[in-house]
Amino acid sequence: MRFLHTSDWHLGRLFHGIHLTSDQAHVLDQFLALVRESKPDGIIIAGDIYDRAVPPIEAVELLNQLISQILVDYKVPTIMIAGNHDSAERLGFGSRLLAAQGLYVAGALRREIEPIILYDEHGPVYFAPLTYGEPAFVRERLSCPDVSNHEQAIEAMVQHVIRKIPNKARSVAIAHAFIAGSLESESERPLSIGGSSMVKGAVFQPFCYTALGHLHNSQQAGNPSIHYSGSLLKYSFAEAFQRKGIHLIEMDKVGGITVERISLSPRRDVRCIKGYFKDILNHSIDQGNQQDYVSVTLLDEMPILDAMGKLREKYPNVLQIESPRFLKKGVLSGLPRDHRKLSEKELFAAFYHQMTGENMTQEQQMHLVDVIETVYREEREAIL
Template structure:
């Protein structure tokens, strides 16, 4: 499995620090099996390697759950950040060139950051991250090379369909890369595709496995980063070899069930003109891990027409509600109403309870 490959790379390459940049789990309350598996992985890192661990919570994680992992850990070998802090202190390690400071900046929504930094002007992910970077910068030892670990959507990066937005409805999600000025390397989480953003030292390692069929064909990997005495970085890609691939197959059902059997995760897009009886059951006889079956004809966007016969676009919910308020009372949202409605729409979209 991928976790075994990570352990093997740490040992083989004599890695000094394992960086995990958030989204450790895929939900705030992960299943017990996932928690046990991750705990066993960390135990192996501690017992089988000499690497330190620097880890932060992402937007999928519960900050409190991740923070609890830091209790009674060896702070000389671990930096675990679940909650945002106005006094962010780094893990400081040393090599033959001198100290290297690792600052962990966990994901936080604006309302949490406003309380932490006592600053009601924080209105966006960029505002929050700027406050975190400033808090961390104050505690970096003079002359130390600086590594930032963050969880954000940096402008210019390529996203995937399965990533949950970092912002409430109507807000700006991205942050500019210049926010990290002064850092010698920035290890980012959130986006699933491995990539650098604008400059070689601002990097996403990506998710270790594909989480959606839009990631089919995307090579998964971990990044091996070396920092020299001047702070210049050399990034090497260590590819993962997943147990199963992920593929989208397109064609008639009869053609697909006649193909070479495979245990890969499969999404089948059928080009048949009429529905196939027991299509998925018959497909799984050849591809036991088939996950999805759709028809090409159903993937075409439906045409939405107005009463006068002209085509129109699906309306934005905020626009609909704004138009309604303007009709009944003569004015649209004020700022407080917009915050309440945006929060409710976000909760509906992510499946959270709306009171």
């Protein structure tokens, strides 16, 4: 069986105030061309289809157009699960009707997790759609009172679905999770503020292949059969040196796999340029595309009048300027590193210490975590 594995499209994403829908459409056209050329038996989209619970109209239209072409023109069955950025209920609307057309959507977790079965010349392959679910929701929905963290939640879902897959059958897990030891990026929203969000790769041992979403860096997650496809585009300057693309998976008749990473070419790359202001302006240190999304780190010690305006004459899409002299110390006194790379919990703790002269108590920290996680939940299900 041949299938494509992709994830973390984040349709409707804003990047430093710029709508990326046209950039996403550009690479998704290449994805459609890959579908046409490779003729896969199926497509997996492992969560975070949208960037937020209520996506903009343009993002919904883009997904509608893309999926329609895949199903109607190319007739390729497609499986997608909800990620932590998606509204599971909205994404899963009409899923039973859509399944009849070849689109299998795992939105909100159901009390029974049913494998999706696709066929090739060697017989069936069972796909386990382990949609994203917070531990408390998994505990209630699957009646597992001992589930208290993300690893236990994934384990509970695996145990529920694996009993419906015949012994020694070829199988694929689809999950949105953070595998311990994997490389993360600053553009990924944490799955958990207070508890542990990490999951051991051994949880997916029963499956021939595990298609993961959540982390934006394309990578193997410990075991050769567990992979993150990575995000569709670079969604932060921390991802500037990552390669984005799609995984093409070949599975033989006994479940052995080969993974081919296929790169996509963005309309505009995300790049970081470092040097002195004069050298950057005359392009003596950079020969890249001037239309790329650019972050500039200036080495000049003296202030430069209207640096952004002057740089945009050469690089219209300069989105960020940094200067080491401003990053030697955090904005909040006492912070050991760049405040933009701190979590909400760390930032508030530093603010609290600056305002009161005292450290937060354990009880206060637990209350803060509850508040932050409540905000995340409400944001996912917000109605605008």
